Amino acid sequence: MASSGPRYSLVAITLHWVIAALLFTNLYLGLTMHGEHGMAKFSAMQLHKSFGFTILGLALLRLTWRLAHRPPSFPETMKGWEKSAAHVVHWGFYFIILVMPLAGWIMVSASPTNIPTLLYKTLPMPHIGFIHALPMDARKTTEDLAGLAHFLLAWLVMLLIVLHLGAVLKHQFWDKDGVLYRMSPFRRPSTSA
Ligand code: HEM
Numbered sequence: 001m002a003s004s005g006p007r008y009s010l011v012a013i014t015l016h017w018v019i020a021a022l023l024f025t026n027l028y029l030g031l032t033m034h035g036e037h038g039m040a041k042f043s044a045m046q047l048h049k050s051f052g053f054t055i056l057g058l059a060l061l062r063l064t065w066r067l068a069h070r071p072p073s074f075p076e077t078m079k080g081w082e083k084s085a086a087h088v089v090h091w092g093f094y095f096i097i098l099v100m101p102l103a104g105w106i107m108v109s110a111s112p113t114n115i116p117t118l119l120y121k122t123l124p125m126p127h128i129g130f131i132h133a134l135p136m137d138a139r140k141t142t143e144d145l146a147g148l149a150h151f152l153l154a155w156l157v158m159l160l161i162v163l164h165l166g167a168v169l170k171h172q173f174w175d176k177d178g179v180l181y182r183m184s185p186f187r188r189p190s191t192s193a
C-alpha cells in the first residue's frame, strides 16, 4: 500500500501555499511595475506593498508555528548532503520572507518622494518613524541601500525557488518518494489495486 508517510500539519500547508502564491505575485508585480506609468504604476505599487506586508505578517505567524512544531523528518532515503541542502534552502526562504518586506518598508520610509502606503486601499501603514526623521541625504543613502538589498534578495529568492522546485521534481519523478504529498493538501494516491 502506498502511504504519504509523515505530513506537514494543515496550518503549515496552508501558510506554505498562501505565502508562495503571494510571493510569486509580488515578484511578478515588482518586476513588471517599472514599465507602468501614472495611476497604473501607483496602483501596482500599492498592491505590491499590500501583498508584501501580508507576507511579512504571515511569515511571522509561520515562523512562530515552525519553531513551536517539529516538522516531519526527512525520508530515510535522503542523503546527508540532500538534507543539509534542503535546510539551507528552507531557512533561506524564512529569512527572505521576513527581510525582504522589511527592506521594502525601509525603502519607502526613507524615500524623499514620501509616498504614503494604503494597504488594500483601506488601511494606512505608517513609515518607520526614525528612518523618516533622518536628514535628507541620509534618507537618500538609506533608500539606495535598502533598494539594493531588496533587489538582490529578489534574485536570491528566484534562485532558491529554482533549487526548491528542482528538488521537488527530482523527488517526485526520479526518487518517487512522495515528498510532494508531505506539503500537499491532497494525500498521495494509492498505487495498490
Ligand atoms: C516578500 C515580499 C516582496 C517581494 C517578493 C518583492 C519583490 C520586488 C521585486 C522583484 C521588485 C523589482 C526589483 C527591484 O526593483 O528591486 C520590487 C521592487 C520594489 N518593491 Fe518589493 N517586494 C516585496 C515586498 C515589498 C514591500 C513590503 C515594500 C514596501 C513596503 C516593497 C517596495 C518596493 C519598491 C518601492 C520597489 C521599487 C524599487 C525601485 O523602483 O527601485 N516591496 N519588489
Ligand code: HEM
Residues within 6 Å of the ligand: 016, 019, 020, 023, 024, 066, 071, 074, 086, 089, 090, 091, 093, 094, 097, 161, 164, 165, 168, 179, 180, 181, 182, 183, 184
Ligand atoms: C511551485 C512551488 C513550490 C512547490 C511545488 C513546493 C513544495 C514543497 C514541498 C513538497 C515541501 C516539503 C519538503 C519536505 O517534505 O521536506 C516544501 C517545503 C518548504 N517550502 Fe515549498 N514549494 C514551492 C514553493 C515555495 C516557495 C515560493 C517558498 C517560499 C517561501 C517555499 C518555502 C518552503 C519552506 C520554507 C519549506 C520547509 C518547511 C519547513 O520544514 O519548515 N516553497 N515545499
